[in-house]
Amino acid sequence: xxxxxxxxxxxxxxxxxxxxxxxxxxxxxxxxxxxxxxxxxxxxxxxxxxxxxxxxxxxxxxxxxxxxxxxxxxxxxxxxxxxxxxxxxxxxxxxxxxxxxxxxxxxxxxxx
Amino acid sequence: xxxxxxxxxxxxxxxxxxxxxxxxxxxxxxxxxxxxxxxxxxxxxxxxxxxxxxxxxxxxxxxxxxxxxxxxxxxxxxxxxxxxxxxxxxxxxxxxxxxxxxxxxxxxxxxxxxxx
Numbered sequence: 001x002x003x004x005x006x007x008x009x010x011x012x013x014x015x016x017x018x019x020x021x022x023x024x025x026x027x028x029x030x031x032x033x034x035x036x037x038x039x040x041x042x043x044x045x046x047x048x049x050x051x052x053x054x055x056x057x058x059x060x061x062x063x064x065x066x067x068x069x070x071x072x073x074x075x076x077x078x079x080x081x082x083x084x085x086x087x088x089x090x091x092x093x094x095x096x097x098x099x100x101x102x103x104x105x106x107x108x109x110x111x112x
Numbered sequence: 113x114x115x116x117x118x119x120x121x122x123x124x125x126x127x128x129x130x131x132x133x134x135x136x137x138x139x140x141x142x143x144x145x146x147x148x149x150x151x152x153x154x155x156x157x158x159x160x161x162x163x164x165x166x167x168x169x170x171x172x173x174x175x176x177x178x179x180x181x182x183x184x185x186x187x188x189x190x191x192x193x194x195x196x197x198x199x200x201x202x203x204x205x206x207x208x209x210x211x212x213x214x215x216x217x218x219x220x221x222x223x224x225x226x227x228x
Contacts, residue, residue: 035217043200045155045219091154099168100145100204100217102154 004094006103013082014111020067021077021106023092030054033095034068036077039105040088048090051075082110114138116220118203124226125193133188133223137205143167144186145217146178147202155202161186193227200224 003026013019025034036048051059051068059066063083067076079086087110092103117136125131137144143162147155148171157170161180172178175193180186190197200222 037219042221043149043224044221045202045204047216047218050216095217099157099160099170101157104154 004092004101004103006092006106008106009104010107010109012109012111015082015084017082018078018080019082019108021079021090021092021108023075023077023103025073025075025092025094027073027094027096029096031096034066034075035093035095035100036064036066036075037091037093037102038086038088039091040085045091049077079108084110084112086110116203116205116218118201118220118223120223121221122224122226124228126228127193127195129193129227131190131193131225133190133201133203133225135186135188135203135205135220137184137186137203138218141205141207141218142184143206144180144184145204145206146172146186146188147204149200149202149222151199153199158188190225195227198225198227 005024007022032053034051038046038048049059049061049064051066058068063080065078089105089107091105094101119134145160146158148158149155158172159178160168164180176190178188202219202222204217204219206217
């Protein structure tokens with residue numbers, strides 16, 4: 001069975017700093033997708049970034065980038081130039097076929 | 113752009129009552145997923161449908177049932193409600209099932225169910 005582990009329940013950083021959120025997963029599959037979702041206080045689930053396992057190049061979306069290490073089954077999210085609006089719960093997620101499995105989440109606070 | 117629509121946004125029920133949650137996927141999306149997120153918890157997969165047929169099943173209680181209709185909207189029916197059913201229920205949609213799926217899942221805003 002696949003599992004997703006986020007080892008940082010909560011983090012705080014100053015505005016404009018860079019922060020990295022960790023995620024590891026366990027699977028025996030070779031082809032899958034990985035995601036980072038953001039859930040602000042409104043509780044809307046917002047897709048931040050996605051990575052296809054067969055692509056070696058790390059995905060980047062503006063200030064958000066990932067460090068995907070397939071052999072190590074690691075998928076960390078880096079947020080550069082953090083902004084107050086980045087304050088949210090961040091979920092790492094694994095998708096194989098019709099099932100998406102979420103980690104427990106990391107609560108990120110951006111401090112002014 | 114059209115998004116996933118869920119109704120109602122908020123629902124308050126008494127114990128042992130019945131609730132029906134509705135989900136309208138993004139146009140041309142044929143796959144629907146239901147998730148349950150308790151307070152401070154990660155979303156838990158309940159069930160998914162592709163082309164009106166159940167495609168996968170997660171930790172959905174026997175008291176719950178769901179279906180996808182010909183227009184691709186889906187309904188989650190919850191009976192004999194318990195206090196522990198209080199949660200945010202998300203619906204998500206994508207285009208195509210499983211390994212042929214568009215990898216993006218789009219989530220609705222959720223239905224907040226409170227059981228008193």
